[in-house]
Amino acid sequence: MSNLRLIARLDVKGQHLIKGIQLEGVRKVGDPHDFAVRYYQEGADEILYMDAVASLYDRDMLLKIVERTAQDVFIPITVGGGIRSLDDALTLLRAGADKVAVNSAATLNPGLIGEIAGKFGSQCMVLQIDAKQKPTGGWEAYRDCGREHTGLDAVAWAIEGARLGAGEILLTSVDREGTRRGFDIDLIRTISDAVSIPVIASGGMGKIEHLFDAVLTAHADAVAMAHVLHYNQLSLSDVRKAAQTQGLSVRTLAQEMILV
Amino acid sequence: MKRVSIVDFGAGNLLSVLRAFKHLDAVIDLASTPEAVERSDRLVLPGVGAFGACIEGLEERGLVEPVKSFAATGRPFLGICVGMQMLFEQSEEFGNHAGLGLIPGRVERIPPTGAGGRPHKVPHIGWNALHKPPGADWQGTPLEPLPEMTSVYFVHSFAARPANPSHRLAECDYNGVALLAATQRDNICGCQFHPEKSGAAGLSLLARFLELAA
Numbered sequence: 001m002s003n004l005r006l007i008a009r010l011d012v013k014g015q016h017l018i019k020g021i022q023l024e025g026v027r028k029v030g031d032p033h034d035f036a037v038r039y040y041q042e043g044a045d046e047i048l049y050m051d052a053v054a055s056l057y058d059r060d061m062l063l064k065i066v067e068r069t070a071q072d073v074f075i076p077i078t079v080g081g082g083i084r085s086l087d088d089a090l091t092l093l094r095a096g097a098d099k100v101a102v103n104s105a106a107t108l109n110p111g112l113i114g115e116i117a118g119k120f121g122s123q124c125m126v127l128q129i130d131a132k133q134k135p136t137g138g139w140e141a142y143r144d145c146g147r148e149h150t151g152l153d154a155v156a157w158a159i160e161g162a163r164l165g166a167g168e169i170l171l172t173s174v175d176r177e178g179t180r181r182g183f184d185i186d187l188i189r190t191i192s193d194a195v196s197i198p199v200i201a202s203g204g205m206g207k208i209e210h211l212f213d214a215v216l217t218a219h220a221d222a223v224a225m226a227h228v229l230h231y232n233q234l235s236l237s238d239v240r241k242a243a244q245t246q247g248l249s250v251r252t253l254a255q256e257m258i259l260v
Numbered sequence: 261m262k263r264v265s266i267v268d269f270g271a272g273n274l275l276s277v278l279r280a281f282k283h284l285d286a287v288i289d290l291a292s293t294p295e296a297v298e299r300s301d302r303l304v305l306p307g308v309g310a311f312g313a314c315i316e317g318l319e320e321r322g323l324v325e326p327v328k329s330f331a332a333t334g335r336p337f338l339g340i341c342v343g344m345q346m347l348f349e350q351s352e353e354f355g356n357h358a359g360l361g362l363i364p365g366r367v368e369r370i371p372p373t374g375a376g377g378r379p380h381k382v383p384h385i386g387w388n389a390l391h392k393p394p395g396a397d398w399q400g401t402p403l404e405p406l407p408e409m410t411s412v413y414f415v416h417s418f419a420a421r422p423a424n425p426s427h428r429l430a431e432c433d434y435n436g437v438a439l440l441a442a443t444q445r446d447n448i449c450g451c452q453f454h455p456e457k458s459g460a461a462g463l464s465l466l467a468r469f470l471e472l473a474a
Contacts, residue, residue, distance in 0.1 A: 002386040002434065003411070040459070045387055045413075070279055076413060076457050094275065098457065120272055121309035123383055123415040167383060167415075196372075198381050221381060251387035251411035 003249050004215055005222035006239055007078075008039035008229055009048045009202060015061050018052060019178065019230055026052070029230045033068045039229065040073040042236040043253045047073060048170070048200075048224055050101070051081030052145060063095045070096025080128050080170065089116050093124070101170050103128035104143035107150040107157070110164055117165030126200075127166035129154055131187055132174045139187050146174040155190055162195045169195065170224070172202040180206025180227060188218035200224055208234060208242045215248055261287045262470035265300035267327060267343075268292040269317035272308040273456065277340060280456035284467050297326040301474035302335060307342030311351040311367065311418070314342045315359065324360065331362050336472040337448045338402060341416065344443065344450030348420050363445045364423035370416070375436025387411040388432040388453075390441055396429050401444050402451075402469040403430060412441070412451075412458040419452065 017032040080101025117125040131139040131154035139154035173184035192199040198221035201214040214220040268290040307314040351367035430442035455462035
Protein backbone atom coordinates (compact mmCIF):
# COMPACT_ATOMS: atom_id res chain seq x y z
CA MET A 1 0.00 0.00 0.00
CA SER A 2 1.02 3.62 -0.18
CA ASN A 3 2.14 5.54 2.86
CA LEU A 4 -0.48 5.82 5.55
CA ARG A 5 -1.92 9.35 5.43
CA LEU A 6 -2.32 11.28 8.67
CA ILE A 7 -5.22 13.68 8.29
CA ALA A 8 -6.15 16.48 10.69
CA ARG A 9 -9.95 16.75 10.76
CA LEU A 10 -11.39 20.13 11.69
CA ASP A 11 -15.13 20.37 12.18
CA VAL A 12 -16.25 23.96 11.82
CA LYS A 13 -19.37 25.78 12.82
CA GLY A 14 -19.55 29.38 11.66
CA GLN A 15 -16.10 30.78 12.26
CA HIS A 16 -15.14 28.31 14.99
CA LEU A 17 -13.35 25.02 15.12
CA ILE A 18 -15.58 22.77 17.16
CA LYS A 19 -15.44 19.29 18.55
CA GLY A 20 -18.58 17.32 19.03
CA ILE A 21 -19.47 13.97 20.46
CA GLN A 22 -21.22 11.58 18.09
CA LEU A 23 -21.60 14.57 15.75
CA GLU A 24 -23.63 16.46 18.37
CA GLY A 25 -22.95 18.17 21.72
CA VAL A 26 -20.59 20.78 20.43
CA ARG A 27 -17.72 22.67 22.07
CA LYS A 28 -15.78 25.57 20.50
CA VAL A 29 -12.06 24.96 20.25
CA GLY A 30 -10.59 27.93 18.34
CA ASP A 31 -9.81 29.52 14.97
CA PRO A 32 -9.83 26.79 12.30
CA HIS A 33 -7.26 28.58 10.12
CA ASP A 34 -4.73 28.80 12.95
CA PHE A 35 -5.19 25.15 13.85
CA ALA A 36 -4.85 24.12 10.20
CA VAL A 37 -1.63 26.10 9.81
CA ARG A 38 -0.23 24.57 12.97
CA TYR A 39 -1.07 21.04 11.79
CA TYR A 40 0.49 21.79 8.40
CA GLN A 41 3.68 22.97 10.06
CA GLU A 42 3.70 19.94 12.35
CA GLY A 43 3.56 17.64 9.35
CA ALA A 44 -0.08 16.71 8.72
CA ASP A 45 -0.41 14.96 5.37
CA GLU A 46 -3.79 16.53 4.64
CA ILE A 47 -6.36 18.87 6.15
CA LEU A 48 -10.05 17.98 6.30
CA TYR A 49 -12.65 20.67 7.00
CA MET A 50 -16.15 19.52 7.80
CA ASP A 51 -18.87 22.14 7.97
CA ALA A 52 -21.20 21.10 10.77
CA VAL A 53 -24.03 23.51 10.05
CA ALA A 54 -23.89 24.50 6.43
CA SER A 55 -26.52 27.25 6.57
CA LEU A 56 -26.25 29.98 3.94
CA TYR A 57 -24.66 32.49 6.31
CA ASP A 58 -22.18 29.93 7.59
CA ARG A 59 -21.37 28.98 4.02
CA ASP A 60 -19.72 32.35 3.46
CA MET A 61 -17.77 31.88 6.67
CA LEU A 62 -16.62 28.48 5.47
CA LEU A 63 -15.50 29.88 2.12
CA LYS A 64 -13.49 32.57 3.89
CA ILE A 65 -11.86 29.98 6.14
CA VAL A 66 -10.95 27.82 3.13
CA GLU A 67 -9.59 30.82 1.21
CA ARG A 68 -7.41 31.96 4.12
CA THR A 69 -6.19 28.43 4.78
CA ALA A 70 -5.25 27.77 1.15
CA GLN A 71 -2.98 30.81 1.18
CA ASP A 72 -0.90 29.40 4.02
CA VAL A 73 -1.26 25.64 3.81
CA PHE A 74 0.37 23.78 0.92
CA ILE A 75 -0.97 20.29 1.42
CA PRO A 76 -4.26 18.84 0.16
CA ILE A 77 -7.39 20.34 1.68
CA THR A 78 -10.69 18.44 1.61
CA VAL A 79 -13.91 20.26 2.45
CA GLY A 80 -17.21 18.59 3.26
CA GLY A 81 -20.62 19.45 4.64
CA GLY A 82 -23.63 20.78 2.79
CA ILE A 83 -22.41 20.25 -0.79
CA ARG A 84 -25.59 19.83 -2.82
CA SER A 85 -24.58 20.52 -6.41
CA LEU A 86 -21.81 20.81 -8.94
CA ASP A 87 -21.85 24.57 -8.33
CA ASP A 88 -21.32 24.12 -4.58
CA ALA A 89 -18.33 21.90 -5.37
CA LEU A 90 -16.93 24.41 -7.87
CA THR A 91 -17.24 27.29 -5.38
CA LEU A 92 -15.27 25.35 -2.77
CA LEU A 93 -12.62 24.24 -5.26
CA ARG A 94 -12.18 27.86 -6.41
CA ALA A 95 -11.82 28.93 -2.78
CA GLY A 96 -8.92 26.51 -2.37
CA ALA A 97 -10.29 23.05 -1.66
CA ASP A 98 -8.58 20.22 -3.53
CA LYS A 99 -11.34 17.71 -2.89
CA VAL A 100 -14.93 17.84 -1.74
CA ALA A 101 -16.56 15.33 0.59
CA VAL A 102 -20.22 14.71 -0.22
CA ASN A 103 -22.69 12.83 1.95
CA SER A 104 -26.37 13.86 2.22
CA ALA A 105 -26.84 15.11 -1.33
CA ALA A 106 -25.24 11.97 -2.76
CA THR A 107 -27.54 9.70 -0.77
CA LEU A 108 -30.53 11.60 -2.18
CA ASN A 109 -29.09 11.91 -5.69
CA PRO A 110 -26.32 9.37 -6.34
CA GLY A 111 -25.85 10.87 -9.81
CA LEU A 112 -24.08 13.82 -8.17
CA ILE A 113 -21.06 11.55 -7.53
CA GLY A 114 -20.61 10.93 -11.24
CA GLU A 115 -21.24 14.58 -12.08
CA ILE A 116 -18.52 15.82 -9.73
CA ALA A 117 -16.10 13.04 -10.73
CA GLY A 118 -16.80 13.63 -14.42
CA LYS A 119 -16.29 17.38 -14.20
CA PHE A 120 -13.37 17.62 -11.77
CA GLY A 121 -11.96 14.08 -11.71
CA SER A 122 -12.46 11.20 -9.29
CA GLN A 123 -9.50 12.41 -7.21
CA CYS A 124 -11.68 15.35 -6.24
CA MET A 125 -14.80 13.41 -5.23
CA VAL A 126 -14.69 11.98 -1.72
CA LEU A 127 -17.76 10.03 -0.69
CA GLN A 128 -18.46 10.72 2.97
CA ILE A 129 -20.28 7.90 4.72
CA ASP A 130 -21.52 8.45 8.28
CA ALA A 131 -22.38 4.94 9.43
CA LYS A 132 -24.22 3.66 12.47
CA GLN A 133 -24.54 0.07 13.61
CA LYS A 134 -27.89 -1.51 12.85
CA PRO A 135 -29.55 -3.42 15.70
CA THR A 136 -29.81 -6.36 13.32
CA GLY A 137 -26.11 -6.26 12.41
CA GLY A 138 -24.30 -4.39 9.68
CA TRP A 139 -24.34 -0.61 9.33
CA GLU A 140 -26.66 2.01 7.89
CA ALA A 141 -25.48 5.21 6.20
CA TYR A 142 -26.89 8.37 7.80
CA ARG A 143 -27.25 11.85 6.39
CA ASP A 144 -27.50 15.35 7.87
CA CYS A 145 -24.77 14.97 10.50
CA GLY A 146 -25.89 11.53 11.58
CA ARG A 147 -29.47 12.58 12.26
CA GLU A 148 -31.43 11.15 9.32
CA HIS A 149 -31.76 7.58 8.13
CA THR A 150 -31.02 6.93 4.46
CA GLY A 151 -32.06 3.30 4.44
CA LEU A 152 -28.80 2.53 2.65
CA ASP A 153 -26.59 -0.29 3.81
CA ALA A 154 -23.23 1.40 4.38
CA VAL A 155 -21.18 -1.36 2.74
CA ALA A 156 -23.38 -1.61 -0.34
CA TRP A 157 -23.41 2.19 -0.57
CA ALA A 158 -19.60 2.31 -0.44
CA ILE A 159 -19.37 -0.20 -3.30
CA GLU A 160 -21.96 1.73 -5.31
CA GLY A 161 -20.22 5.06 -4.61
CA ALA A 162 -16.93 3.69 -5.89
CA ARG A 163 -18.66 2.38 -9.00
CA LEU A 164 -20.23 5.79 -9.61
CA GLY A 165 -16.84 7.49 -9.57
CA ALA A 166 -15.89 8.40 -6.00
CA GLY A 167 -12.10 8.53 -5.62
CA GLU A 168 -12.00 7.97 -1.86
CA ILE A 169 -14.29 7.14 1.00
CA LEU A 170 -14.32 9.14 4.21
CA LEU A 171 -15.81 6.68 6.64
CA THR A 172 -17.03 7.97 9.98
CA SER A 173 -18.52 5.79 12.66
CA VAL A 174 -21.27 7.90 14.21
CA ASP A 175 -21.29 5.52 17.18
CA ARG A 176 -17.63 6.18 17.90
CA GLU A 177 -17.23 9.82 16.81
CA GLY A 178 -15.88 11.96 19.67
CA THR A 179 -15.94 9.07 22.14
CA ARG A 180 -12.17 8.38 22.04
CA ARG A 181 -13.01 4.67 22.35
CA GLY A 182 -11.31 3.78 19.08
CA PHE A 183 -12.47 3.29 15.51
CA ASP A 184 -15.22 0.85 14.54
CA ILE A 185 -12.78 -1.74 13.29
CA ASP A 186 -15.33 -4.14 11.80
CA LEU A 187 -16.96 -1.34 9.83
CA ILE A 188 -13.70 0.01 8.43
CA ARG A 189 -12.33 -3.40 7.60
CA THR A 190 -15.52 -4.53 5.88
CA ILE A 191 -15.65 -1.47 3.65
CA SER A 192 -11.93 -1.16 3.02
CA ASP A 193 -11.79 -4.78 1.86
CA ALA A 194 -14.89 -4.33 -0.30
CA VAL A 195 -13.72 -1.36 -2.40
CA SER A 196 -10.61 -0.73 -4.47
CA ILE A 197 -10.47 2.99 -3.64
CA PRO A 198 -8.76 4.36 -0.51
CA VAL A 199 -10.69 4.52 2.75
CA ILE A 200 -10.13 7.19 5.41
CA ALA A 201 -10.99 5.97 8.92
CA SER A 202 -12.65 8.62 11.03
CA GLY A 203 -14.36 8.81 14.38
CA GLY A 204 -13.14 7.59 17.73
CA MET A 205 -9.38 7.95 17.89
CA GLY A 206 -8.35 8.44 21.52
CA LYS A 207 -4.87 6.98 21.61
CA ILE A 208 -2.17 5.86 19.24
CA GLU A 209 -3.07 2.16 19.48
CA HIS A 210 -6.40 2.97 17.85
CA LEU A 211 -4.53 4.11 14.75
CA PHE A 212 -2.53 0.86 14.66
CA ASP A 213 -5.80 -1.11 14.77
CA ALA A 214 -7.36 0.98 12.00
CA VAL A 215 -4.43 0.34 9.69
CA LEU A 216 -3.18 -3.13 10.62
CA THR A 217 -6.50 -4.82 11.40
CA ALA A 218 -8.99 -2.71 9.44
CA HIS A 219 -6.79 -1.86 6.42
CA ALA A 220 -7.53 1.87 6.42
CA ASP A 221 -5.46 3.86 3.94
CA ALA A 222 -5.67 7.07 5.94
CA VAL A 223 -6.66 8.12 9.44
CA ALA A 224 -8.53 11.29 10.35
CA MET A 225 -7.75 12.68 13.78
CA ALA A 226 -9.58 15.43 15.60
CA HIS A 227 -9.96 15.32 19.36
CA VAL A 228 -6.51 13.90 20.10
CA LEU A 229 -4.92 16.76 18.14
CA HIS A 230 -7.17 19.64 19.16
CA TYR A 231 -6.73 18.91 22.85
CA ASN A 232 -2.98 18.25 22.57
CA GLN A 233 -3.23 14.64 23.65
CA LEU A 234 -0.99 13.67 20.78
CA SER A 235 1.03 15.78 18.38
CA LEU A 236 1.37 14.86 14.73
CA SER A 237 5.05 14.20 15.26
CA ASP A 238 4.23 11.80 18.14
CA VAL A 239 1.79 10.02 15.84
CA ARG A 240 4.29 9.84 12.98
CA LYS A 241 7.09 8.53 15.22
CA ALA A 242 4.85 5.95 16.86
CA ALA A 243 3.60 4.77 13.47
CA GLN A 244 7.17 4.38 12.24
CA THR A 245 8.15 2.47 15.37
CA GLN A 246 5.22 0.17 14.76
CA GLY A 247 6.54 -0.48 11.25
CA LEU A 248 3.83 1.45 9.43
CA SER A 249 5.00 3.33 6.39
CA VAL A 250 4.39 7.06 6.71
CA ARG A 251 6.05 9.91 4.90
CA THR A 252 9.36 11.07 6.28
CA LEU A 253 9.77 14.77 6.88
CA ALA A 254 13.01 16.42 5.93
CA GLN A 255 13.76 18.36 9.13
CA GLU A 256 15.54 21.22 7.44
CA MET A 257 12.57 21.83 5.15
CA ILE A 258 9.77 22.05 7.65
CA LEU A 259 9.81 25.81 8.00
CA VAL A 260 10.47 26.91 4.39
CA MET B 261 11.51 39.57 -8.97
CA LYS B 262 11.10 36.19 -10.62
CA ARG B 263 8.47 35.94 -13.32
CA VAL B 264 6.42 32.88 -14.16
CA SER B 265 3.51 32.27 -16.52
CA ILE B 266 0.91 29.61 -15.84
CA VAL B 267 -1.00 28.28 -18.83
CA ASP B 268 -4.66 29.04 -18.15
CA PHE B 269 -6.90 26.56 -19.95
CA GLY B 270 -9.35 25.88 -17.12
CA ALA B 271 -7.26 23.33 -15.24
CA GLY B 272 -8.51 22.44 -11.78
CA ASN B 273 -5.21 23.03 -10.01
CA LEU B 274 -4.50 26.40 -11.63
CA LEU B 275 -5.35 28.37 -8.50
CA SER B 276 -3.37 26.08 -6.19
CA VAL B 277 -0.31 26.51 -8.39
CA LEU B 278 -0.95 30.25 -8.45
CA ARG B 279 -1.19 30.42 -4.65
CA ALA B 280 2.06 28.52 -4.23
CA PHE B 281 3.95 30.88 -6.55
CA LYS B 282 2.36 33.88 -4.79
CA HIS B 283 3.67 32.52 -1.52
CA LEU B 284 7.12 32.53 -3.16
CA ASP B 285 6.67 36.21 -4.17
CA ALA B 286 6.78 35.47 -7.90
CA VAL B 287 5.34 37.85 -10.50
CA ILE B 288 2.66 35.70 -12.09
CA ASP B 289 1.03 35.94 -15.49
CA LEU B 290 -1.95 33.73 -16.37
CA ALA B 291 -1.34 32.82 -20.01
CA SER B 292 -4.61 32.13 -21.80
CA THR B 293 -3.64 33.36 -25.29
CA PRO B 294 -0.92 32.30 -27.75
CA GLU B 295 0.79 35.69 -27.34
CA ALA B 296 0.89 35.38 -23.54
CA VAL B 297 2.46 31.91 -23.82
CA GLU B 298 5.05 33.13 -26.33
CA ARG B 299 6.25 36.05 -24.20
CA SER B 300 6.69 33.94 -21.03
CA ASP B 301 10.04 33.78 -19.23
CA ARG B 302 9.13 30.52 -17.53
CA LEU B 303 6.08 28.46 -18.27
CA VAL B 304 4.08 26.12 -16.04
CA LEU B 305 1.52 23.74 -17.54
CA PRO B 306 -0.89 22.59 -14.82
CA GLY B 307 -3.62 19.97 -15.20
CA VAL B 308 -5.77 17.58 -13.21
CA GLY B 309 -8.64 15.30 -14.14
CA ALA B 310 -8.94 13.61 -17.50
CA PHE B 311 -6.10 13.78 -20.04
CA GLY B 312 -8.44 14.19 -23.02
CA ALA B 313 -10.31 17.08 -21.39
CA CYS B 314 -7.03 18.87 -20.61
CA ILE B 315 -5.78 18.54 -24.20
CA GLU B 316 -9.14 19.80 -25.44
CA GLY B 317 -8.85 22.76 -23.08
CA LEU B 318 -5.53 23.66 -24.74
CA GLU B 319 -6.88 23.07 -28.25
CA GLU B 320 -9.98 25.22 -27.71
CA ARG B 321 -7.78 28.16 -26.79
CA GLY B 322 -5.33 27.55 -29.62
CA LEU B 323 -2.53 26.92 -27.15
CA VAL B 324 -1.11 23.59 -28.36
CA GLU B 325 1.32 25.04 -30.92
CA PRO B 326 2.33 28.05 -28.77
CA VAL B 327 3.17 25.71 -25.86
CA LYS B 328 5.24 23.50 -28.18
CA SER B 329 7.02 26.57 -29.59
CA PHE B 330 7.75 27.80 -26.09
CA ALA B 331 9.28 24.43 -25.21
CA ALA B 332 11.59 24.78 -28.22
CA THR B 333 12.96 28.14 -27.01
CA GLY B 334 14.98 26.42 -24.27
CA ARG B 335 13.36 28.51 -21.54
CA PRO B 336 12.31 26.75 -18.30
CA PHE B 337 9.15 24.70 -18.70
CA LEU B 338 7.39 22.71 -15.96
CA GLY B 339 4.40 20.39 -16.38
CA ILE B 340 2.49 19.34 -13.27
CA CYS B 341 0.39 16.16 -12.94
CA VAL B 342 -1.73 15.89 -16.11
CA GLY B 343 0.36 18.88 -17.29
CA MET B 344 3.31 16.48 -17.15
CA GLN B 345 1.41 13.63 -18.79
CA MET B 346 0.54 15.93 -21.71
CA LEU B 347 4.26 16.33 -22.48
CA PHE B 348 4.24 12.76 -23.82
CA GLU B 349 3.02 11.45 -27.16
CA GLN B 350 -0.09 9.58 -26.18
CA SER B 351 -2.36 8.58 -23.30
CA GLU B 352 -4.67 5.59 -23.04
CA GLU B 353 -7.03 7.26 -20.54
CA PHE B 354 -10.65 6.86 -21.80
CA GLY B 355 -9.52 5.87 -25.30
CA ASN B 356 -6.35 7.05 -26.97
CA HIS B 357 -5.49 10.73 -26.97
CA ALA B 358 -2.52 12.43 -28.58
CA GLY B 359 -0.35 14.53 -26.27
CA LEU B 360 2.06 17.36 -27.06
CA GLY B 361 4.78 14.89 -28.06
CA LEU B 362 7.58 16.88 -26.44
CA ILE B 363 8.98 13.77 -24.75
CA PRO B 364 8.77 10.35 -26.43
CA GLY B 365 6.61 7.90 -24.53
CA ARG B 366 3.10 6.95 -23.45
CA VAL B 367 0.80 7.43 -20.49
CA GLU B 368 -0.64 4.15 -19.24
CA ARG B 369 -2.94 2.97 -16.46
CA ILE B 370 -1.17 2.12 -13.20
CA PRO B 371 -1.04 -1.69 -12.95
CA PRO B 372 -3.84 -2.99 -10.65
CA THR B 373 -1.43 -5.17 -8.70
CA GLY B 374 1.91 -4.66 -7.00
CA ALA B 375 5.09 -6.59 -7.75
CA GLY B 376 3.91 -9.59 -5.72
CA GLY B 377 0.68 -9.82 -7.72
CA ARG B 378 -1.40 -8.53 -4.78
CA PRO B 379 -4.11 -6.05 -5.75
CA HIS B 380 -3.48 -2.49 -4.60
CA LYS B 381 -5.55 0.67 -4.66
CA VAL B 382 -5.76 2.85 -7.75
CA PRO B 383 -5.66 5.88 -7.79
CA HIS B 384 -2.29 6.06 -6.11
CA ILE B 385 -3.07 8.75 -3.54
CA GLY B 386 -0.75 10.10 -0.91
CA TRP B 387 2.80 10.94 -0.04
CA ASN B 388 5.54 8.86 -1.55
CA ALA B 389 9.32 9.13 -1.59
CA LEU B 390 11.30 10.21 -4.66
CA HIS B 391 14.00 7.86 -5.90
CA LYS B 392 16.73 8.59 -8.43
CA PRO B 393 16.74 6.09 -11.29
CA PRO B 394 20.22 4.91 -12.35
CA GLY B 395 22.06 7.75 -14.08
CA ALA B 396 19.54 10.47 -13.19
CA ASP B 397 21.04 13.81 -12.21
CA TRP B 398 18.91 16.40 -10.43
CA GLN B 399 21.56 19.15 -10.74
CA GLY B 400 20.22 22.01 -12.80
CA THR B 401 16.63 20.71 -12.59
CA PRO B 402 13.83 21.93 -10.31
CA LEU B 403 14.42 18.82 -8.17
CA GLU B 404 17.93 19.98 -7.26
CA PRO B 405 17.09 21.18 -3.71
CA LEU B 406 15.35 17.92 -2.74
CA PRO B 407 17.28 15.22 -0.94
CA GLU B 408 16.64 11.78 -2.42
CA MET B 409 13.76 10.01 -0.59
CA THR B 410 11.91 13.28 -0.04
CA SER B 411 8.17 12.57 0.17
CA VAL B 412 5.80 14.44 -2.12
CA TYR B 413 2.05 14.24 -2.76
CA PHE B 414 0.67 12.10 -5.57
CA VAL B 415 -2.83 11.51 -6.84
CA HIS B 416 -3.11 9.70 -10.16
CA SER B 417 -4.50 6.63 -11.88
CA PHE B 418 -2.25 6.85 -14.93
CA ALA B 419 1.53 7.09 -15.17
CA ALA B 420 3.88 8.07 -17.96
CA ARG B 421 6.43 5.69 -19.42
CA PRO B 422 9.19 7.57 -21.30
CA ALA B 423 10.56 5.69 -24.31
CA ASN B 424 14.06 6.81 -23.43
CA PRO B 425 15.20 5.81 -19.90
CA SER B 426 17.39 8.93 -19.74
CA HIS B 427 14.20 11.00 -19.50
CA ARG B 428 13.32 9.35 -16.16
CA LEU B 429 14.32 12.01 -13.63
CA ALA B 430 12.63 10.50 -10.57
CA GLU B 431 10.53 7.48 -9.68
CA CYS B 432 8.40 6.40 -6.76
CA ASP B 433 7.83 2.86 -5.57
CA TYR B 434 4.21 1.74 -5.44
CA ASN B 435 4.24 -1.75 -3.95
CA GLY B 436 7.24 -2.76 -5.97
CA VAL B 437 6.12 -1.06 -9.18
CA ALA B 438 8.37 1.86 -10.20
CA LEU B 439 6.13 4.72 -11.32
CA LEU B 440 7.51 7.78 -13.10
CA ALA B 441 7.49 10.69 -10.63
CA ALA B 442 9.39 13.28 -12.68
CA THR B 443 10.76 13.60 -16.19
CA GLN B 444 13.31 15.91 -17.77
CA ARG B 445 14.33 16.47 -21.35
CA ASP B 446 16.60 19.48 -21.90
CA ASN B 447 14.66 22.50 -20.55
CA ILE B 448 11.40 20.57 -20.18
CA CYS B 449 10.62 19.17 -16.75
CA GLY B 450 7.47 17.45 -15.55
CA CYS B 451 6.27 16.24 -12.14
CA GLN B 452 3.57 13.62 -11.75
CA PHE B 453 3.22 14.69 -8.10
CA HIS B 454 1.82 18.03 -6.98
CA PRO B 455 4.61 20.37 -5.79
CA GLU B 456 1.94 22.95 -4.90
CA LYS B 457 0.50 20.41 -2.43
CA SER B 458 3.74 18.85 -1.20
CA GLY B 459 4.45 21.21 1.67
CA ALA B 460 7.92 22.68 2.13
CA ALA B 461 9.53 20.19 -0.27
CA GLY B 462 7.19 21.19 -3.09
CA LEU B 463 7.64 24.89 -2.43
CA SER B 464 11.41 24.52 -2.60
CA LEU B 465 11.06 22.78 -5.97
CA LEU B 466 8.93 25.64 -7.30
CA ALA B 467 11.39 28.19 -5.84
CA ARG B 468 14.22 26.45 -7.68
CA PHE B 469 12.20 26.54 -10.91
CA LEU B 470 11.89 30.33 -10.48
CA GLU B 471 15.68 30.58 -10.24
CA LEU B 472 16.35 28.72 -13.50
CA ALA B 473 17.77 31.13 -16.09
CA ALA B 474 15.11 32.24 -18.55
